[in-house]
Amino acid sequence: MSELIYLDNSATTATDPRVVEAMQPYWSKVFGNASSLHGEGKAADAAIQRSIDTIAGVVNCRAGGPPELVFTSGGTEADNLALKGVAHAMRARGRGNHVITTAAEHHAVLDVAQELAGEGFDVTFLPVDAYGRVTPEQVAEAMRPETVLVSILYASNEIGSINPIADIGAAIKGKNRRVPFHTDAVQAPGLLPLDVQALNVDLMSLAGHKCYGPKGIGVLVVRRAIALKAQIVGGGQQAHRRSGTEPLPLIVGLARALELAEAERVATCASLLNLRDDLIRQVLASIPEASLTGHPEERLAGHSSFVLRWLNGDSILLDLAELGICASGGSACTSGQQEPSHVLLACGVDSDRLMGQMRFVLGKHNTAAHVERLVYHLRSLVERHRAMAPQLN
Template identity: 50%
Template sequence: MSVYLDHAATSPPRREVLEAVWPYLTTVTGNPSSAHEAGRAAKAALDGARELVAGVLACRPGEVVFTGSGTEADNLAVTGIATAAPRGRHVVLSSIEHPAVLETARALQAHGFRVDVLGVDDAGRLDPADVARAITTETTLVSVMTANNEIGTLQPTAEIGAVCRERRVPFHTDAVQAAGHVPVDLPTLGADAVTLSAHKFGGLRGNGVLAVRGAVPLAPVLHGGGQERGRRSGTVDVAGAVGTAVALHHAEADRLAEHARLRALRDRLVAGVLGSVEGARLTGHPEHRLPGHASFTFAGLGGETILAELEARGILCSSGSACSADADDASHVLLACGLDADTARTAVRFSMGRTTTEEDVSAVLAALPVAVGAAGGGLSR
């Protein structure tokens, strides 16, 4: 049986989620916009899911928008907030944002927006003072992710949010990787808008969430029947919304215990890799990082070759973002952290989740030195 260490790409759905969604895939199948009994039952389930999500995110149920993915939620947040502002055409981002944010902001440039992409330090952290300097009277949005999907670094979102509040600029954070690992409620993050993706925390693929404070204007990206209070048209996936809510509820309930457990596994993995593979280097911040995330570069080797050797030994992991896994270019995240392109291409990411065990870490520590050696040029200590 393979060892799965690619939870940053997707996590398996929780049993509680599968049990919760089953009725809405089989018997309770009405459209929540319909006025008849079946529609009312679907709407009641949708309202309950919205309340459950709002409880975790510490916002009002009416501030929760269900979307078809984390990518859609990011698109809606960036485009919707930036363009709904009564004046100004300026957006501020970090250089290590997910493509769902970076590419959406770049698309705004075609509509006259100016986009400032701020640099990070070699650990991938953004300085809130740089955000303060970048904000102008024309700024309509600041968007900085909570946790990076490739290197696991956590950003000082509370401090960035405080800067934005002082200057009355909406602050959005992509918290897709963070749910279930660190607090993702709006007050703790200091955010006006937060995006999530259900399959990262035990929900179903094809479901996302945008929570946005009611005082923040939001222009729709999808137009049609006016569902989700006019913010996201399209018949809502009731089963997906229920599954998302149940997954988020359980992820938050388990968060503190899982954080401690995964951090211990991560620290053991990091110490073992750095102690057994010559040339291995941990990327991201050594402390301000996700508890179950460990990413490395291996000097002189190819990350894809190492991945193939690991898979041959039953270890499934990745080289970085699953959303750009087919790209030949070096990771924009690692380049932003100051690595050269050749070194960035050697990256291997191990991301753990609730199914990860001590035995899984032992298997990696046994297989990796052999895989690196087989990849050519790697030396075990």
């Protein structure tokens, strides 16, 4: 097999060697429990505080008293903590029980919102446009006096569309400044700004492995005024917001990954945009069955996603895998499920294209040669599968 081509960077990314290097001392040299009072514990606590300072600088939040950061096991836990933590805390204070989100969220938000509905919360699932986006006016109009939380995806892992988060946040605050605004920004590091103050958000979820950092670590940015009920209790770590011994090496790795992602964001995006646009142009020009999903311009750099009319995307992706090309049909969290994507359904994609979903997400290690090889093999495979599709003959 020739060189492996990895085009699934929305699912996960390879850990940057500089991140691995930063983590290395914290496996066996500096290994104490940050809650311990002895020297090893203090060294661990100091390393965590340095990481907090770094991340706080990237997202523009407070690093102390306590930090406006809660470390989690990943993006899914961060989303769970944001939605359940705020909704439960606000209802307990008698503030209301209305939650707003969209029909095109990642399952880490969508399923939690549905669970909250089962607990008696009144949940509004806003419809999205053909690109999977909502407008600030739409969000503001859905707000009520009893609204306790709004959660809107920053950028879609499936179709790459970017929501106007800063404008949505401004609209929410213009309607009622007391309503917390959360965004799942797991896809954003290294590709979009993360300044929570400029974005007008109160809570933001991030995950290390989406930005060349380690798996198993995420963080929820929580502005100080936000009421948050802990979902994991025990030792009272992280100011009682999320108990459990802090995973020191992973926290250090997350901080380094976010630091690098932000420092290199402009250059990375410029490179990825050129490759992405070339990939989209070649696919649409050479494969008549293909149509682009997501917004043609307001989309993540590097992200391309398509649907193929009357063809099965998973079958073609399996053939690509045999050729050393790694890609997916949409969300890696639901890959292998023989059901149409809830995101495509929400976007109103035609039924004859729903099972033809394909996603090719470029990363900083990809090249023009990778795009050329993908398009060559994809065109050949579509022709082969077309010959076997009765609807196309």
